[in-house]
Amino acid sequence: MSQLQARDLTRSYGRTPALRGVTLDVDEGEIVAVTGPSGCGKSTLLHCLAGILRPDAGEVIWRGERLDTQPEAARSRLRRTEFGVLFQFGQLVAELTAAENVALPLLLAGTGRRAARETALSWLERFGVAELADVRPGEMSGGQQQRCATARSLVTGPRVLFADEPTGALDTLTGEQVLTTLVRLAREQRTSVVLVTHEPRIAAYADREVTLRDGAVEHSGLELNVPSTGGAR
């Protein structure tokens, strides 16, 4: 079942059109790559889907209900409980350690302090950065920060992860390691992923690829063979 749908989305910034009628479905557990040249509207689409931006026209439907018309409080609750977001530069909270950063979404969702820390530690371990638990972002490399940020984006077991160029600032090998771990864990907990990237080799990890050009869907990728779940390492 399609759990997230965009219907004919239009969005402009002043007189600059960013989206001109985009329709897109994301199934439960599906990983969809959104690709296309710079400025084609990828980030705008992602922000509309995640309820961060409101489209000028069209609809965003989340599990059968309009999302875009809900008040900000409801949308932000959804982002805390059902969605995860991840950007190119981790955007960790500078004053908090890695473990505190990863525990933060759990605390906001009402998990107790000790349980939140334990879960955070296990997620840092899955991303191979357990030893950074008590280190602050300022003392980490970009790749280490991104591993922590990725752990943080998945820690609540969101139904959808919105990832905007999550490997854009990483070298090929580090990017691949972060992405394969992300994909494996997302599949394990059936988290759908909307993966914005301009790298063909990154898009190749998705089940389906949607290409935008000038704010419209150029082609929405026939489903080619689906990469296996188990093996990603």
Added chain:
Amino acid sequence: MNSGRVSTPHVLLGLLATGDKHGYELKRAHDERLPQARPLAFGQVYATLSRMQRDGLVTVAGQERDGGPDRTTYALTGEGRAALDRWLNDVEPPYPYVTSTLLAKMAVALLVADVDRVRACLAAQRQAHTARLRELTVLKHAPSATLDDVVAADFAIAHLDADLKWLATTLSRVADWHREVRHEPAPGP
């Protein structure tokens, strides 16, 4: 993919440097070391070996013929070893000529077809490249993949990724490219 041709004689020299082998063993070792390459044909192995023998790079080390097929074992000569070392020490010229069937096809398409047709060619090629990229990505992450498989897949993936970026860039340029080749004026403002 680019047209870098493999120098089979040098690969065979390298395989013989690890110990004497007969033709079949060489074929097997070749296909094992280069898992994603086109498998070597027997005929090619024997033809290459006899040329290398003529040139003094390899020599016959033994012959075994207990009723079965002819099994000539080959060994590396001193000259062969020197040729191998020279090859390893030589830096490969990075793209001395920009040649690719894909590029040539697009250049010709521009001469004989309209923009939409060229665009369709590029888009179809992108589809095929994407499919192959996905195939290799799956292969690379299969639990059974060895580092031989991973490294070979990495090579192909890097090139497909580059080709796909080139295809995307060219798709954006195709209208201007077509006009330039056909000496047509740029569209008005």
